[in-house]
Amino acid sequence: MxxxxxxxxxxxxxxxxxxxxxxxxxxxxxxxxxxxxxxxxxxxxxxxxxxxxxxxxxxxxxxxxxxxxxxxxxxxxxxxxxxxxxxxxxxxxxxxxxxxxxxxxxxxxxxxxxxxxDDVESLLTSINQEQRACNDTKKILIKNLIVQAFPKINFDFQETNNNKDLILRNLNDKLIEKLTASEIQQIGDFYVKAARKFKAGHIIKKMTAGLLKNAQILTLHEIILKYEKLLKDNPAESEWQKFFDEYITLFDSRYVHKINYKNIATGLTKFPDLVLVDIYGYIDFYELKKSGTELIQYDKSHKTWYWSKDVSMVIAQASDYLQKAKENALSYSKAIKTETETETEEGLEVNIINPRAIIVIGTTSQLDTEKKKHHFKNLRESLKDIEFVLYDELLERLKNLLDTIKIDK
Known part of the structure; x- marks a missing residue:
């Protein structure tokens, strides 16, 4: 050797x-x-x-x-x-x-x-491009912080990610699943600007439709994931109220406005969890109870099922909203219009003719026998202008809506 x-x-x-x-x-x-x-x-x-x-x-x-x-x-x-x-x-x-x-x-x-x-060298070239682009981006981000924090220093703000190959390489189906609706919109705005460069109007129309579908899919997907977690955790009613307040107009296209009912003189001492206006100007009151709330109880003496105490209380509460809304329909409509009026837009014209109360409560897992299902159905249908929606029923609606949008693509 x-x-x-x-x-x-x-x-x-x-x-x-x-x-x-x-x-x-x-x-x-x-x-x-x-x-x-x-x-x-x-x-x-x-x-x-x-x-x-x-x-x-x-x-x-x-x-x-x-x-x-x-x-x-x-x-x-x-x-x-x-x-x-x-x-x-x-x-x-x-x-x-x-x-x-x-x-x-x-x-x-x-x-x-x-x-x-050739495959190895091509891959290594791509990896090196990624690393250089990452290093360049880090430098730009540091410089941009200096620009924002210390404007007197003579540096220019610079956009990041100018590497075309890097961007195109990452435009794949897996990326779509990671993007939020607002990020999809940002990409769409960029695409429309790029398409205008070549005066490709037909491409813009096609792309806009596709972006809308993708945004709907991503938004619904996010909503479903959050909904499933809430359903699993069975949180306080206030958590459900936050969820519905943020998302209901996104997954239920009937509704176009939410009203801050507490700011409106209604004569009520307790307010609905949500007040929504549909596309025709009609009002719905929403009451949200815990997903684990007991729905019905058994009457041994009469061998039948009846509403649980919590459900009876929320029905009485919803009935009170409806009654007072009907009695004061004109004044409520006027108050809502005044409250929702802005400097540039007129207030909402709402119809309080046959308002509905929607109670979101419980789950179908409680209805574990045919008798329970039958009695719950009868109790549910006996109520006038009050609709019951069980939490897992609504989850199923959301999933069906997502599937429908995917198919339409």
């Missing part, structure tokens, strides 16, 4: 045995002078040692030179993230070798992964 090269920290040795030549490295700081095999020349190939979980060797086919993307002193691929992927992400014995080839396409052969040179 003879020494063939020396660096600041390493000594390289060569050992020839018949037709095989092996290259070793030795750390100058290694007190035991241990030599580690880097690679071997075997026939027309180079067998390069690799310290992966299951991948132990990289074979460079038909070459007497180590490709530039492999470390000349061992340790695997030069690009760290690329190297670590093959080092740690293959954990079964199904793959134990990488073959680098200039002529063969990238494929799997037995226990070997064949990687074409």
């Amino acid at each position: 003879k020494q063939v090269k020396e660096t600041e920290k390493l000594l390289l040795f060569e050992e020839e045995t018949g037709t095989t030549k092996k290259i070793y490295r030795q750390s100058k700081e290694d007190a035991d002078a241990k030599k580690i095999l880097i690679y071997s020349y075997v026939k027309n190939n180079i067998e390069y040692e690799f310290e992966g979980t299951t991948i132990k060797k990289i074979v460079v086919e038909n070459s007497h030179e180590i490709p530039s993307f492999l470390g000349a002193f061992g340790y695997g691929f030069q690009e760290k993230s690329f190297n670590n992927y093959f080092k740690f992400n293959f954990t079964s014995a199904e793959i134990d070798k990488i073959v680098l080839s200039e002529t063969k396409p990238s494929s799997k052969s037995g226990k070997s992964l064949i990687l074409n040179y």
Whole structure:
């Protein structure tokens, strides 16, 4: 074995045995002078040692030179993230070798992964572009902070992400699932501006329709996830009120306005949780109770089911809203119009002719027998102008609406 090269920290040795030549490295700081095999020349190939979980060797086919993307002193691929992927992400014995080839396409052969040179170099170029773009973005973000925090310093604000290839590479279906509705709108605004550059009106119309659908899908998807979590947690009524106050006009297209009823002189000492105006100007009162509220109770003496105490109380409450609304319809309408009037727009014209009260409460899991379902149905249908919506029924409506929008796409 003879020494063939020396660096600041390493000594390289060569050992020839018949037709095989092996290259070793030795750390100058290694007190035991241990030599580690880097690679071997075997026939027309180079067998390069690799310290992966299951991948132990990289074979460079038909070459007497180590490709530039492999470390000349061992340790695997030069690009760290690329190297670590093959080092740690293959954990079964199904793959134990990488073959680098200039002529063969990238494929799997037995226990070997064949990687074409061009594919590897193209991927490494993309990774380097990502890293450079990331570093550039970091510098721009730091500079923009200086611009905003210290305007007297003569720096210019600069937009980030000007790398076209980076942007196009990330425009895929997986990205859509991660975007919010407002982010989709931002992308849509950019697209419309870009399309105008080429005066492509037909493209703009098509894109606008597609963006609207995607925004609806993403918005509904977000709403459903939040709704499912609330349904699982069975939170206080105030949490449900926040949810409905924020989202109901998004998932129920009947409603176009929410009214802050507390600011309107109605003569009520207790107010509905939500007051909504539909597209025809009619008013609905919403009362929201906990999703775990007991719906019905059993009367042993009469062998029938009746409303639970909590449900009876909310029915009485809803009935009171409806009665007072009907009795004071004209004054309420006028008060609502005055309250909703702004400097530039007239107030809302509302109809308080046959207002409805919608009680959102409980779940169908309580109706676990046919008798319970039957009696609940009868009780539900016996109420005038009061509608019951169970929480999981509404969740099912949301999911059906999402499916419908997806199909329409």
